[in-house]
Amino acid sequence: MSDDTRQKVIDSARQLGYRVNFLARSLQSRSSGLVGIVASRLDTPYRATQVRAAAREFLANGFTPILVTAEGGEDQSGLVERLLNYSVSGMMITSGTPSNSIIDECAQLNVPVVLINRNVALEGADHVLIDVDAAGQLAFDMLVERGGQRFAVLQPRDRTYSVLGRASAFSDRCRAAGYCVDVLEVDSQDYDAGLAAADGFVQQSMADSVFCTTDLLALGFLDGLRVRHGVSVPYQVQVLGFDDIPQAAWLSNSLSTIWQASEDAATEAVNLILERITDPTRPHETFHIPLRPVHRGTTRKARP
Amino acid sequence: MSDDTRQKVIDSARQLGYRVNFLARSLQSRSSGLVGIVASRLDTPYRATQVRAAAREFLANGFTPILVTAEGGEDQSGLVERLLNYSVSGMMITSGTPSNSIIDECAQLNVPVVLINRNVALEGADHVLIDVDAAGQLAFDMLVERGGQRFAVLQPRDRTYSVLGRASAFSDRCRAAGYCVDVLEVDSQDYDAGLAAADGFVQQSMADSVFCTTDLLALGFLDGLRVRHGVSVPYQVQVLGFDDIPQAAWLSNSLSTIWQASEDAATEAVNLILERITDPTRPHETFHIPLRPVHRGTTRKARP
């Protein structure tokens, strides 16, 4: 095509306000460039970071993310259906408990699905998750290394794979090493649940080291101990969180916790989708999110 | 159509795994059902709440939200362009400073745009924003009512309309009432900026009442005062935030602040879009987000 014509076309296009219609394009090209992000509780710092990183990665790779949020009551499968109606090129599920049937449906339609911290039993999808056993082990090591002798763990009642998993891995590890561990059930994974748990804890538990399965839970628990009950942290009780949300590092909290590489997780999730788009037959993979201990002010000083 | 045939069609559809293609449908119906959410800093609690509420509202009204995130460096207009390529039925911009030309383009294409807390000078869009004058006035009233006599305000250097607006409205109000007000410039609107500001504050300012233009800023400032400098809040210095994010209510912070009805704002934004879809010619509206004073532990006790 001659440069001359090219320019003429471009000019008139601009003049007419021409704009490519991706929707029409996708009809022919069989690829919409849309991807789905299924998330809930976007208002928790951890989830917000995760979704932000995922959206960024998708956009950077030329995909356009649709955000569907499933808060408690709503129908998760309905949302996935909706995504399929929009012919998404892939989706990332980071909330809820997707049913096997819905994953199968995606597989049949050749829509790559990456599950973040969802039940590993689900075949037909790639997984990005923390190694719950390693997490439980690390939590135990961090607390025992700082002088913990009696342990407790806050275990959310809702059956989220990763949260529940690390709680029980922690308990198992304690018991295996011959220590006592109190399991305190809590209603949810947020600040208020942690706060409430502190009330029960001071009455019932003799533990000197508490593993809270999320930072939000830990921060509520910490406030309950310190503000409501005058417990000295970390001298009377050590508190350990999980996630390393920004608030954990705030001076007034200085929460010791376990950092997880959420950014890496997002990048990896996007990569897994991209790779499966190019080769839908490749075997399913599981990526373990790196963890790192972060000792701050709610665990005791390391002994020399 | 006979019930018999209907059932037969539905059955075979199911068997074949038939699924409506919304993209193809939109080609004909001239409406994609997609809407855009342009946001940045999704990892701040305030923005996360806002985006979550917006997504929920869109979904509840049968729209499917595309989330595009523009962090600092990136090209905001590129993202809007992309949304237009996907023939969104409307969009909500809650970050960045959309240029006039881009808004005009949307208007020309008949794509409703709602700006949340963006510069009011932009015509051709509906607005949802806080009344900055009322906000400044309220902040002043709250502090003066609790015995404030010398004031300071943390004013972010970046020129966000609503944040900057309430800072200067506050200063104006102080001066108009014959009080001194120190204006402390800060680099951003987050925790770290607030923390850093506390260092400068204790050296330079004699103020007894500080208005921080966001809660995040306030919480950093508070930690700086209390933890780093041993300042007694609220007795030596009162601190007032803005937004009422969940962390403000945490026991260890107990931050006095100004609550804004973010949920209402989201609902209203979606409504404005819906209404403009049905009647594109209606005059542009501005909805003011309701505010409410929330006294907690960082302002002094009310005098009887």
Added chain:
DNA sequence: TTGAAAGCGCTAACAA
């Protein structure tokens, strides 16, 4: 009640 056909905006293939 059912069937057939046109066309939405685009891409891909082929012909000129």
Added chain:
DNA sequence: TTGTTAGCGCTTTCAA
């Protein structure tokens, strides 16, 4: 290099 055509999956219209 340029022009033409068919067809992506759907809705709408008109005909049977």
